Amino acid sequence: MKRRIYLRKKTLEEAIKITLEAFAWPRFLKKENIPVKNALGRITAEAIYAKRSVPAFNAAAMDGIAVQAEKTFGAHESHPLRLKVGQEAFFVNTGEPLPPDTNAVIMIEEVHQVSEDEVEIMTPAFPWQHVRKIGEDVVEGELIFPPSHKLAPWDLGALLATGHLEIPVKERPKVAIIPTGDELVSPEEATEELLKEGRTVEFNSTMIAATVEEWGGKAQVFPIVPDIPEEIEKVILEALEADFHLVTVLAGSSAGSKDHTANLIEKEGELLFHGIAMMPGKPAILGRIKEKPILGVPGYPVSAVLAFEKLMKPAFSAMLGVRLPERPKVTAKAGRKIPSRLGTREFLRVRLGEVAGEKVFMQLKRGAGAITTLTKADALCEIPEEVEGLDAGTKVTLEILRPEKDLSHTALVLGSHDMALDILEEFLKKEAPEYDLSLAHLGSLGGLLALRDNLSHFGGTHLFDPETGEFNVPYIKRHLPETPLVLVHFAYREQGLIVPKGNPKNITRLEDLAREDVTFINRQPGAGTRVLLDYHLEKLDLNPRQIKGYETEETTHLGVAIAVATGRADVGLGILAAARLLSLDFVPLFPERYDLAVRKDFFLSPFWQKIASILASQAFRERVLALGGYDVSQMGKMLYEQ
Ligand SMILES: Nc1nc2c(c(=O)[nH]1)N[C@H]1C(S)=C(S)[C@@H](COP(=O)(O)OP(=O)(O)OC[C@H]3O[C@@H](n4cnc5c(N)ncnc54)[C@H](O)[C@@H]3O)O[C@H]1N2
Numbered sequence: 001m002k003r004r005i006y007l008r009k010k011t012l013e014e015a016i017k018i019t020l021e022a023f024a025w026p027r028f029l030k031k032e033n034i035p036v037k038n039a040l041g042r043i044t045a046e047a048i049y050a051k052r053s054v055p056a057f058n059a060a061a062m063d064g065i066a067v068q069a070e071k072t073f074g075a076h077e078s079h080p081l082r083l084k085v086g087q088e089a090f091f092v093n094t095g096e097p098l099p100p101d102t103n104a105v106i107m108i109e110e111v112h113q114v115s116e117d118e119v120e121i122m123t124p125a126f127p128w129q130h131v132r133k134i135g136e137d138v139v140e141g142e143l144i145f146p147p148s149h150k151l152a153p154w155d156l157g158a159l160l161a162t163g164h165l166e167i168p169v170k171e172r173p174k175v176a177i178i179p180t181g182d183e184l185v186s187p188e189e190a191t192e193e194l195l196k197e198g199r200t201v202e203f204n205s206t207m208i209a210a211t212v213e214e215w216g217g218k219a220q221v222f223p224i225v226p227d228i229p230e231e232i233e234k235v236i237l238e239a240l241e242a243d244f245h246l247v248t249v250l251a252g253s254s255a256g257s258k259d260h261t262a263n264l265i266e267k268e269g270e271l272l273f274h275g276i277a278m279m280p281g282k283p284a285i286l287g288r289i290k291e292k293p294i295l296g297v298p299g300y301p302v303s304a305v306l307a308f309e310k311l312m313k314p315a316f317s318a319m320l321g322v323r324l325p326e327r328p329k330v331t332a333k334a335g336r337k338i339p340s341r342l343g344t345r346e347f348l349r350v351r352l353g354e355v356a357g358e359k360v361f362m363q364l365k366r367g368a369g370a371i372t373t374l375t376k377a378d379a380l381c382e383i384p385e386e387v388e389g390l391d392a393g394t395k396v397t398l399e400i401l402r403p404e405k406d407l408s409h410t411a412l413v414l415g416s417h418d419m420a421l422d423i424l425e426e427f428l429k430k431e432a433p434e435y436d437l438s439l440a441h442l443g444s445l446g447g448l449l450a451l452r453d454n455l456s457h458f459g460g461t462h463l464f465d466p467e468t469g470e471f472n473v474p475y476i477k478r479h480l481p482e483t484p485l486v487l488v489h490f491a492y493r494e495q496g497l498i499v500p501k502g503n504p505k506n507i508t509r510l511e512d513l514a515r516e517d518v519t520f521i522n523r524q525p526g527a528g529t530r531v532l533l534d535y536h537l538e539k540l541d542l543n544p545r546q547i548k549g550y551e552t553e554e555t556t557h558l559g560v561a562i563a564v565a566t567g568r569a570d571v572g573l574g575i576l577a578a579a580r581l582l583s584l585d586f587v588p589l590f591p592e593r594y595d596l597a598v599r600k601d602f603f604l605s606p607f608w609q610k611i612a613s614i615l616a617s618q619a620f621r622e623r624v625l626a627l628g629g630y631d632v633s634q635m636g637k638m639l640y641e642q
């Protein structure tokens, strides 16, 4: 079958409009009668009226005596009134019917029993005091619920009280879910061997089915269908014949040779759109076959979830006649610059923290294949089509994905990357699971500036100042003199040349970078390693233009090591630990001091105390030493404060 390149992409708004207008959603659901006891969350199909009044009799609202109010008017503190039990006063309990010819209840606390057949009262009762009159709650014939009302637990009570045992509700939207893909294997059948051979656990159907259930629908998941057009066609037609309101095909939506859904829809019916200018979720498809909607959602898990939700939530609302609840919103600042494609609606999964009383968010990985970008996310950040990206500090509204947690339990860590920070994150997860770190690599200077702008809690820095021969402090004084912070020593590390195993090009000195046969991989400006490099190049009177690859940048030590390991470069400047991790060789050149610059309020928090105790622990130090090239003897020492 032909490969298809996306047809013109719709905006998400256009796609939703087409989806809503192409079908008579509000007429999709039939009526069904169900027992009230099973009706929680269901939607009324018509108006429901009370078949009886509640209460159906005048009932005592308090424990006490029932009386005829008019006969008690003479009672006064100075003239207690005596009433005959059984003739003028009748003992009643809450909820019991009032005896004939009584119209008020006096609470037992206000009644003085004089003898077995006489009581005394000090204050008169007014008519209907402490009485729930007939129909006080509901009068027979009164409207209890309009059509399209979603039934809450207390609604069931009102229905039963007013004489309904069964009620007409809208049937639940029924959705057929068809997973497709040769590579898929059901979770139950997934063995280690199959997975190593390239098979993938099929789980999108479960997520989509759960979404359908959450919205009040009913999902049926079909067995996995291989990427054979005839087979997929057969199953789709079978599902269309059955009693479903929507057929959803999973995967096979993009441009690959096995992506058949759109072609099949065109063959059997009408393709309404293929491709939405949104990420994730771009290759979504909507079609109509025999008046029924057929939706194709992308295979990548996050794309599948978001495409289904964004397109089908409005359709479900239209079907059910109720607005499905929106997620709560929160305003937060971008912790760092976030690029975004102009013309595409992007949905970023983000983590939230709180700095100086304001919410700050950090973007998680973007890949739509990683389902943990949703499980780890606190919120979704929607970047509209007309916005090209967000600058650090830009305020936006986020959609919260889980109950708002205590934001003081997430530390935003922006600055220079060091592998020992990943180990710190791991230790923290183990020893204080209530706290977590959200790390992003901005380089040393980027980290200091984020600290200045109230966008982070702490960050790693290793900036060498050629003038004073000092690390970090001169930069802090120069760039953020007003920011209250504490500089805590983390470790001394060895910076040097990362070269392939065996050092085939025999690179031993910085001067070798200028050699004709050597390609270098650089770090980004503002990175401590870059500052160090530029300083030493100048000292050696080496012109960067003589260095092949000087313009190519990576943002982490590991990135540099990978470039060397894969042969993209012959050499990079970085730390021993990175070289070791990929079994590369290392030529030590200069030791450097790697410190943590910490906001003062964070430094004083219980969270930092926890971090400090990890830094002081033998177990942590040993793990860092095992990385190689570290000196941890001064770890945790306070170096400077302002
Ligand atoms: N040349 C291009 N390639 C791709 C494009 C593109 O525009 N041009 N778009 C990419 C985008 S964006 C997405 S999203 C995916 C969508 O792919 P498909 O819908 O065709 O799905 P597959 O390729 O079959 O699968 C993608 C991925 O997801 C896994 N998968 C599929 N179904 C399930 C399931 N039910 N449960 C769990 N995981 C599933 C599958 O194994 C693949 O790993 O295409 C890009 N490519």
Ligand code: MOO
Pocket (backbone or CB within 6 Å): 278, 279, 280, 281, 282, 283, 298, 300, 303, 368, 369
């Ligand atoms: O747009 Mo695809 O839907 O990112 O992963």
